[in-house]
Amino acid sequence: MPPRTSLLATTTLALLALSAPLAFSAPPQPRAVQAVAAWNTDRAAEAVAARPAAVTTSGSENAGTPAGAAFDSNPTTRRASNFADNAWIQVDLGSVIRVSQVKLEWEAAYGKQYVLEISGNGTDWTDLHTEDEGTGGTVTAHTYPQEATGRYVRMRGVEHATAWGYSLFSFQVFGGEPAPASTTGTNLALNHPAYGNLYQHAGNSPAFVTDGGRPADLKTDQSRWSSDWNQNRWVGVDLGAQSTIQWVDLYWEAAYAVDFDLQVSDDNRNWRTVYRPSAAQIAERRANIKSPGDAVGRHDTIDLPTPATGRYVRMLGKERRSFCNPAPSTAQFGYSLYEFQVWGTGGSAAAAYPALPQNPGGAYRQTFFDDFTGSGLDRFDHNQYVILNLALGGAYPAGHNQVTTPYWGLPQSSVDRVAQGGVKAEIDWVRVEQK
Structure with a gap:
């Protein structure tokens, strides 16, 4: 049995000067979108x-x-x-x-x-x-x-x-106010369930990328998602039903992705890459190195020459921005997005998910495990609902001992050794199982 570790364990149900827009092709059709109100205003x-x-x-x-x-x-x-x-x-x-x-x-x-x-x-x-x-x-x-x-x-x-x-x-x-609708399209992501892997904490949850809010200067700490400080992190949105996607707007805080994939999926498991920045674009983004106090966000407009189809859309980060030389290995944070807007047709105003079963028995598959022998800051995401096991020493329980309550039908759970808040406990093992 590994040494017992004192930690804070929380189960959460959760599902920042503006640079020039990054446009990758002519838009499918002209569009006019009004400026959204600044969320950093009192x-x-x-x-x-x-x-x-x-x-x-x-x-x-x-x-x-x-x-x-x-x-x-x-x-x-x-x-x-x-x-x-x-x-x-x-x-x-x-x-x-x-x-x-x-x-x-x-x-x-x-x-x-x-x-x-x-x-x-x-x-x-x-x-x-x-x-x-x-x-x-x-x-x-x-x-x-x-x-x-x-x-x-x-x-x-x-x-x-x-x-x-x-x-x-x-x-x-x-x-x-929620972001106004385009005159020629619909933001299919607005107020829809959003989710991500290994996000920083509840105050920067994936839920903020679809709430319609961003600060006018793309700099201040308002209504944003941020990942932990690692490379292979993603954030996505469920459009509720099969959709035709014409373009995507990403409103980044200063910690933007230098390189990333834009992906779509029909089932939230199998993903197709529909866009990646060119080598020249990646080089331009990589060269923009500034200190955290001077760095600002950017607005990327990604126009798809051929509309993509799918229900789920995500940004998969591949390289993070650096904030000092030498680049890119020093002074990097995670990825941080204010808004993830998906424009097109289709989708559904309400994303439907299976209800939490009254009888939680049956077969589950393990989706997360940590024995806390080292440092831990872990977030995990899943499609329906999960089981959270907390073992306080001795033999690990053979089955589940708690079923989470769905939030937006697409719950997320977190186990965080260092976060403020939550239930303080002595925990040896954590296992998450999902149907």
């Missing part, structure tokens, strides 16, 4: 600046700590509530957006217990984040893996930590 500050009445509250401590002070982008002003445990503050964003994260900067009078909520009408609320043991400071709540869409965002207090109420220097809401 939508709450914008809304309150345009209409101060957009912020409402259950009550303020005094006239010197008004509700609007949490949205004025001034680090020296603050909003303070009355002293009630159930005090709240909410902002009307002016229109329905897809919220990617909410950021609170607490003054010394912080919330010990509170809930961040979202609503489409200001009456019916859905929880985004629940805090039971708050310690103040700066708190960033990512909405992932929820699809958090609404017009109103609220911080509802449950218990304040001090003798005072709830005091905020800032209350920021980030997000954006």
Whole structure:
């Protein structure tokens, strides 16, 4: 038996200056796509600046700590509530957006217990984040893996930590409208299940490449997928049904692929390569070496001379960008994409998958195994649902002991020795089995 290792094990159901576009042939037909709203914009500050009445509250401590002070982008002003445990503050964003994260900067009078909520009408609320043991400071709540869409965002207090109420220097809401449709085609990938192998962590899940959001500068850390720091990594999308694919738009963060394959599949197992950059294009991408602070992303438009057919599309990385000389072996990160857009016809608005069986018995095949004798940062992906086995020493269980719940019908699971969060446990073996 290998030595017992203390680790964090999590099971997650999950499924960044703009360079010149990289066009590889004339597009099949002219197209016009409107610019998408920047997801690195504080939508709450914008809304309150345009209409101060957009912020409402259950009550303020005094006239010197008004509700609007949490949205004025001034680090020296603050909003303070009355002293009630159930005090709240909410902002009307002016229109329905897809919220990617909410950021609170607490003054010394912080919330010990509170809930961040979202609503489409200001009456019916859905929880985004629940805090039971708050310690103040700066708190960033990512909405992932929820699809958090609404017009109103609220911080509802449950218990304040001090003798005072709830005091905020800032209350920021980030997000954006889904990318608009092309005038001549449809983004078949928008809001569809996305998946990838060995991604960095839940905050950079594959789910973000199809959420319609990207920062305007292709630089900031908003709504992106990133792999771990290895070469042979991929991210893909299920279009829901057989499709005819005309072109693909890849909106990269600075950590773009120098060399990659664009592949399609009918069954998510057998893949056909429909595009790879030319030697000259690879050389141009490889030569663009800049430090991480100076590097920016790029937008690749890949036009297929002959439309491809398939249900699944993926980007398979073959060489990562370098951020200093000598290239390419030093100072490399993984691959990082804001958006993976697939344009064409067909597809399905809903990708259907087999339901989780009530009786999880039967035959399974092993798809992942780690004995944790060395360092481990592992993500794995699969088609339907999986079994996760955690062994705490002794003989490894002969069968499964937990069935994951599908998310988007295409779950992903992760076992991460170093990630923050999750269930701390002493684990000797992890095996994943799939039907």
